[in-house]
Amino acid sequence: MILAFDWTQLAQQTVIGLSSGGLWALLALALVLIYRSTGVINFAQGEMAMFSTFIAWSLIHHGLSYWEAFFLTLAISFVGGVALERVVIRPVERAPVLTVVIVTLGLFFLVDGAARWFWSSETRSLPNAFSTRPITVAGVAFSIQDLGNIAVSLGVVALLFALFQFTKLGLALRAAAVNPEESRLLGIRVSWMLALGWGLAAAMGAVSGMLTAPALASFDQNLMQPVLLYAFAGAVLGGISSPFGAVVGTLLLGVFVNLIGTYVDWIGTDLRLPAAFAVILGVLLVRPAGLFGRASVRRV
Amino acid sequence: MAEPLLALEGVEARYGPVKALHGVSLTVGEGEIVAVLGANGAGKTTTLRAISGTVRRSGAIRFAGKSIAGRPPEAVARLGIAHVPEGRGTLSELSVGENLRLGAYSRRDRAAIREDEERILADFPWLEERRNQRAGTLSGGEQQMLALARALMLRPRLVLLDEPSLGLAPRVVADIFRIVGELNEREGMTVLVVEQNAILALEAASRAYVLEVGRVALEGGSEMLRRNESVRKSYLGY
Amino acid sequence: MRRALGIGAWVLAVAAGLGLFLLLPHLVSDFHSRDLARAGVFFIAIVGLNLLTGYTGQISLGHGALMAIGGYTTAALVVHEHWRDVWTIPLAGLAAGIVGFIIGIPALRLSGLYLALVTFGFAVSMPSLLKKFSGLTGGTQGLRFLESAPLQVTGLTGKVTIFGHTMTQNHFLYYLTWSIGIVGFALAWLIVRGRLGRVFRSVRDSEIAAVSSGVNLAATKTFAFALSGVYAGVAGALLAIQDEIVNPLSFTFLLSILVLVGAVVGGLGSLPGLVLGAFFVQYLPSISTHVSSRAGVPDFVYGAAIILVMILLPTGAGGLLRRVARPLTTWLYTRP
Numbered sequence: 083m084i085l086a087f088d089w090t091q092l093a094q095q096t097v098i099g100l101s102s103g104g105l106w107a108l109l110a111l112a113l114v115l116i117y118r119s120t121g122v123i124n125f126a127q128g129e130m131a132m133f134s135t136f137i138a139w140s141l142i143h144h145g146l147s148y149w150e151a152f153f154l155t156l157a158i159s160f161v162g163g164v165a166l167e168r169v170v171i172r173p174v175e176r177a178p179v180l181t182v183v184i185v186t187l188g189l190f191f192l193v194d195g196a197a198r199w200f201w202s203s204e205t206r207s208l209p210n211a212f213s214t215r216p217i218t219v220a221g222v223a224f225s226i227q228d229l230g231n232i233a234v235s236l237g238v239v240a241l242l243f244a245l246f247q248f249t250k251l252g253l254a255l256r257a258a259a260v261n262p263e264e265s266r267l268l269g270i271r272v273s274w275m276l277a278l279g280w281g282l283a284a285a286m287g288a289v290s291g292m293l294t295a296p297a298l299a300s301f302d303q304n305l306m307q308p309v310l311l312y313a314f315a316g317a318v319l320g321g322i323s324s325p326f327g328a329v330v331g332t333l334l335l336g337v338f339v340n341l342i343g344t345y346v347d348w349i350g351t352d353l354r355l356p357a358a359f360a361v362i363l364g365v366l367l368v369r370p371a372g373l374f375g376r377a378s379v380r381r382v
Numbered sequence: 383m384a385e386p387l388l389a390l391e392g393v394e395a396r397y398g399p400v401k402a403l404h405g406v407s408l409t410v411g412e413g414e415i416v417a418v419l420g421a422n423g424a425g426k427t428t429t430l431r432a433i434s435g436t437v438r439r440s441g442a443i444r445f446a447g448k449s450i451a452g453r454p455p456e457a458v459a460r461l462g463i464a465h466v467p468e469g470r471g472t473l474s475e476l477s478v479g480e481n482l483r484l485g486a487y488s489r490r491d492r493a494a495i496r497e498d499e500e501r502i503l504a505d506f507p508w509l510e511e512r513r514n515q516r517a518g519t520l521s522g523g524e525q526q527m528l529a530l531a532r533a534l535m536l537r538p539r540l541v542l543l544d545e546p547s548l549g550l551a552p553r554v555v556a557d558i559f560r561i562v563g564e565l566n567e568r569e570g571m572t573v574l575v576v577e578q579n580a581i582l583a584l585e586a587a588s589r590a591y592v593l594e595v596g597r598v599a600l601e602g603g604s605e606m607l608r609r610n611e612s613v614r615k616s617y618l619g620y
Numbered sequence: 621m622r623r624a625l626g627i628g629a630w631v632l633a634v635a636a637g638l639g640l641f642l643l644l645p646h647l648v649s650d651f652h653s654r655d656l657a658r659a660g661v662f663f664i665a666i667v668g669l670n671l672l673t674g675y676t677g678q679i680s681l682g683h684g685a686l687m688a689i690g691g692y693t694t695a696a697l698v699v700h701e702h703w704r705d706v707w708t709i710p711l712a713g714l715a716a717g718i719v720g721f722i723i724g725i726p727a728l729r730l731s732g733l734y735l736a737l738v739t740f741g742f743a744v745s746m747p748s749l750l751k752k753f754s755g756l757t758g759g760t761q762g763l764r765f766l767e768s769a770p771l772q773v774t775g776l777t778g779k780v781t782i783f784g785h786t787m788t789q790n791h792f793l794y795y796l797t798w799s800i801g802i803v804g805f806a807l808a809w810l811i812v813r814g815r816l817g818r819v820f821r822s823v824r825d826s827e828i829a830a831v832s833s834g835v836n837l838a839a840t841k842t843f844a845f846a847l848s849g850v851y852a853g854v855a856g857a858l859l860a861i862q863d864e865i866v867n868p869l870s871f872t873f874l875l876s877i878l879v880l881v882g883a884v885v886g887g888l889g890s891l892p893g894l895v896l897g898a899f900f901v902q903y904l905p906s907i908s909t910h911v912s913s914r915a916g917v918p919d920f921v922y923g924a925a926i927i928l929v930m931i932l933l934p935t936g937a938g939g940l941l942r943r944v945a946r947p948l949t950t951w952l953y954t955r956p
Contacts, residue, residue: 123733126736170927177934180673184884187877192923198916250487257473258482264471267434268532269459269488310745318737352748359741363726366738370729 086324093222095344096337101228103336104235108290109306109313110332111239112283114325117317119259119279120171122182126189128310130166131287132303134198136158138292139206148209152292156285163284167277177275197303205300211293231293238289239329246325255279283332311355312339319362321375331373335362385447387572388433388540393441395425395432402428404596405441409583410540411569415562417583417604419617420593426576427468429593430542432459433574434465446539460488461523464533470525474518478509481517481528485535495535502531505561523554530561534571543575547582555579559586580617584608592617641798645791653790654862655902660797661859663898666882667801667891668810668851672878674888675812676844677824678727682739683852684875685746687717688866690856695763695866696756705765705861706796712857713850720849724842743876747868762867765860797858804851809891811847820844824889852879885929887938896937900929 109127118122124130134155141151170189176184212230216223246252257265258275266272287306294309295301312335320331335358343354365373386409395403403425410416418426430438433445435455443451450458459465460469464485484493484501503510506527512520520528526546529584533541543562547555559582565571577583584590584604592600600613607613645653669683690712697703697711723742727735750757757763787795811817822830823840831837860866878901886897904925908918933940 090953117733121735138473139511170931173931174934177930180679180884180888181930181934184881185927187881188923188926188930190923191919193926195916195919195921195923199914199920200916203915250483253476253480253484254487255475260475261471261473263436264467264473265484266436266455267459267465267467267471269536270484271456314737315741318734322733331507352752356741356745356748359738359745363738366734367726367729370734372734 084229090222091340091344094224095107095323095340097224097228099337099340100333101225101231101336102294102340103316103333104232104292105294106312106316106336107329107332108235108238108286109309110288110317110320110328111242111325112290113313113317114328115279115283115286116324117322118325119255119276120182121179122186124189124283125183125186126311127283127287128195128306128313129190129193129197130159130163130284131291131309133193133305134284135208135295135301135305135359136197136201136303138173138288139208139295140201142209146244148211151294152211155288155292159284159288160281162281164277164281166284167280171276171280172273175276194303201303207298207300207304208292208295210296227297231297234289234293238286242286242325251278257281258340286333308355312336312358315362319365319372321372323371323376324374327374334373385444386410387446388574389442389444390433391442391444392427393432393439393443394435394550395428395439396534397428397437402596403432403439406432406593406596406598408591408598408601410572410574412539412572413566414589415566415573415575415587417580417587417590418574418576418593419578419583419590419613420599421616422482422578423595424593425596426578426593427544428596430465430467430544430574430576433542434463436465453477459536462536462539463542464536464538464540466529466544467531468544468545468548470522472517472520472525472529474516476517477514478517478520478528479513481532482509482535485532486537489536494537498535498537502534506531522550523557525562526550526554526558532556534565539572541571541573543573545576545578547577547579555582562586567598580613584618623748638802641802645794650788650790653788653794655906657790657793657797657858659898660794660801661855661862661901662879662882663801663895663899664797664804664858665852665855665879666886666894666897666901667804668848668855669879669883670888670891670894671808671811671820671851671885672844672848674884674890675817675824676819676841678841678844679732679736680723680845680848681736681873681876681880682723682741682746683848683879684873684877685743685886686716686849686852686870687856687859687875687879688746688750688871689719690853691860691866691871692750692757692763692856693853694857695758695765695862698860699758699763700756709800709854709857709861712860713853716853716856717846717850720852721842721846721871723849726843727841728838729843729904731925739876740873743873747872750868750871758867760868762865762870765864793862797862800854800858801879804854805891805894812891821889881926885926885933885936887936887941889936890936890942892941893936893938900937 107333109131112127113123116122116127137158138151138155141154142148146154156276170185171182176186210227212227214227217226217229244258254265254270255269255275255278258270258272259279262272289305290309295305313332316332316335317328319335320329321327338361339354339358342349342357343351349357388410390409391407393403393406394401406425406429408416413544416511418429420426428437432439435450435453435458436600439451441451443449445461445463450461473484476484482499486498490497509528509531517525517528546558550558562573562575563586566573575583575587584607587604590601590607592607600607600610608618644656648656662792665687666685669680672678672680672752693712693715694705694708697708698705723739726738730738747779751760819830819835819840822835827837859870863870882897882901883894885900887893904922905918908921908925911917911921
């Protein structure tokens with residue numbers, strides 16, 4: 083049953099969709115970053131983000147303000163990501179891709195288990211990053227929190243873009259990701275570039291987690307599992323080879339999932355996920371490399 | 383005579399269980415152009431890889447008096463050895479300008495880098511026009527010149543050129559060798575070039591080594607090799 | 621002479637394996653037979669996945685969902701139509717095979733990561749879909765066999781009589797599962813050794829080369845999906861028979877992961893290590909719980925074990941077995 087048309091609601095739900103989509107997009111970007119340099123989807127990315135969120139919670143619990151904890155957690159997550167790459171991924175750098183996939187799956191269990199071990203499974207909450215007051219724009223009420231999330235997501239994406247396009251380090255990261263052998267001949271320490279990529283990805287995941295948690299009344303160790311699903315789906319929808327595509331794809335997915343859940347009763351909240359995947363399948367059949375991905379021509 | 387810039391002695395190399403070099407010894411003096419000739423599979427490319435550290439190797443490799451036999455490729459590049467690999471090694475997803483900039487990645491002297499960039503763009507003016515073009519869209523010959531220009535951005539003490547003529551039209555290849563010759567005369571650029579096209583290589587180089595099945599079978603001045611009967615028959619075609 | 625020795629060694633190995641299979645339940649406790657039966661379920665699913673991923677190189681993160689199809693087919697037939705559970709197995713395999721075939725169709729257009737996502741989506745959506753179509757599937761509660769208990773071969777009494785032998789329920793489940801497992805393994809072995817196996821591998825190694833050699837790419841790829849689906853369906857059916865209940869929680873994405881882990885740890889693209897893969901996936905969680913049952917620690921240990929195994933054995937147990945056996949096989953098959 084499609085409800086009678088209400089532009090206000092459409093605008094509001096779109097913004098809500100962009101807000102959650104934006105947070106998913108940060109994780110999607112993290113996935114793309116690692117995918118481009120290592121060739122695998124890091125299935126543990128969500129759990130790493132969740133772990134970071136718990137670290138933030140503990141810091142706040144010990145007296146830091148939200149934003150103090152936020153930035154400190156960013157730094158800790160970055161270091162953690164680098165460390166994980168060095169310890170867990172480096173040994174399998176030259177192994178077949180599926181082996182590395184299984185390692186990330188193992189990492190999923192490891193990080194998830196660690197989070198359940200160090201923190202009990204009782205629910206807890208993070209203070210709000212932004213005020214929860216509504217704000218009226220052009221007569222429509224939006225939540226400052228949603229707008230704030232969108233702003234932070236876009237800001238992080240912009241920062242990352244600047245890093246990659248305008249700095250020497252970013253150039254080296256890009257080169258190492260696409261042509262590791264040639265890059266070594268140019269003096270780039272490709273192995274460390276990979277570690278750096280993991281650090282950045284972990285930091286982005288941390289941002290995602292630390293903004294996702296306050297939006298919920300409470301959170302536990304399952305926090306980021308749905309986010310990983312949507313991030314993976316959005317990244318592939320947009321085109322896993324294109325960071326721009328991944329972000330746009332995930333934003334679109336966020337809006338789509340929210341709108342279809344709102345407007346199509348039969349789907350409601352239970353079937354949002356299958357509906358999303360069905361649509362993505364449809365898109366991929368028409369554009370196998372995703373919306374913005376570059377298809378490698380290989381007609382057989 | 384001063385110690386050669388590059389000296390290999392008894393170098394062996396392997397790809398997994400397969401041994402490709404069985405004890406190669408050669409030297410390259412500063413300011414020379416030296417060629418490595420041989421049939422397919424003789425180990426020419428592997429020799430260059432052994433120098434730059436991109437293959438498992440053992441034996442003595444000395445560059446500018448220091449041993450580099452155990453160093454990884456990143457370190458070798460930082461010492462001033464520019465390896466232009468087979469197939470150009472163009473970073474095709476990046477732009478021409480970015481490729482060039484990466485050539486100077488391991489250098490820290492920013493002012494000098496900019497100077498070099500200007501000089502190189504003067505030598506290859508068309509690069510300036512194509513600065514923002516994706517490097518993968520260049521033709522083979524253009525990519526080869528880009529690779530050379532990129533190598534020069536390192537201000538290298540030694541350039542390792544792997545099969546520069548591969549897949550290129552004769553006129554383009556002639557151009558490339560001409561540029562290499564000019565740079566060698568004008569700036570004293572030291573080059574070790576691996577080539578299947580023995581005629582071109584012997585014209586450009588002053589000395590050459592002929593590899594066969596992972597060993598040095600013959601060595602000497604270009605003139606002498608050109609007149610050598612077996613070289614003529616096997617590699618020069620007459 | 622060497623050939624005779626080679627064949628002799630083979631026959632001995634097969635005989636030893638069969639002997640072990642027949643005797644094992646009598647050597648371990650009744651309860652452990654149940655665990656072994658469970659490992660057998662994983663084994664069948666893993667053999668099927670290996671045919672798909674190890675031999676044709678197509679990734680599937682959705683085999684748990686295909687098991688769900690098989691399990692629910694069995695459960696639906698037993699509970700709604702009052703079939704005998706054992707006879708539902710072929711149908712369960714067929715149903716899952718058909719679904720596998722359907723999934724194979726998008727696989728024609730997609731590869732690698734994109735295929736992984738589609739199968740991933742299928743696996744993740746399965747619980748929601750199962751809950752939604754509750755008329756058939758019993759929704760969140762699922763379907764319980766006990767409602768039609770008197771008709772079951774396994775029966776309530778705990779003892780089963782088959783071919784004149786009486787044995788405990790757990791022993792029966794073990795023999796049922798592993799006999800099917802052995803048949804499935806033998807079938808896979810024959811396929812892999814034969815022309816179809818070569819066709820599969822050609823698709824994995826180079827699609828372009830395969831097509832230029834006349835391989836019908838579409839038919840091969842979808843057939844591989846369908847075939848591995850049949851294995852998964854049979855495994856799912858056996859799971860349902862063992863548990864005597866199915867519900868959405870039995871077939872989450874976790875199951876798909878476990879089958880994949882088992883296949884890779886066992887050794888993709890080879891058959892010998894897969895039994896080890898099945899045991900790894902079945903027993904590691906309980907071993908991890910033994911280390912400590914504090915919340916989170918079992919998962920931590922489990923994850924660490926998976927990572928360690930992959931670092932030490934990147935090509936899985938099968939790869940290790942091959943490396944260890946290489947001197948022997950070289951000696952056996954080289955002319956003096």
